[in-house]
Amino acid sequence: MAHSPKEWREKQITEGGLEKAIGERVKPLFTKTSTALGTKLIDPKVKAYLKLNPLDILRYPPVEKLPEINVKNNLYSFTIASD
Numbered sequence: 001m002a003h004s005p006k007e008w009r010e011k012q013i014t015e016g017g018l019e020k021a022i023g024e025r026v027k028p029l030f031t032k033t034s035t036a037l038g039t040k041l042i043d044p045k046v047k048a049y050l051k052l053n054p055l056d057i058l059r060y061p062p063v064e065k066l067p068e069i070n071v072k073n074n075l076y077s078f079t080i081a082s083d
Helices: 017-037 054-059
Strands: 068-072 075-079
Touching (some): 017 054
16 A cells, blocks of 8 residues: 555545445446356346346346257257246
């Protein structure tokens, strides 16, 4: 940690501090990454996908909502996960 006698003139990135910044910026990134990798990286109870815009919700749905894909004899069958 650095100590400086000068006053810090920069503004805070978000109002509400670190917790709000994590909620608004970091959790949605976990949702996108989770969908891209097909792996749960964040607890579904958090519902971080609700912080995405409507187009991103379609692009990056929660992994637990994605259909399970079964491939047998070059035929695909989809099972939609339900709550």
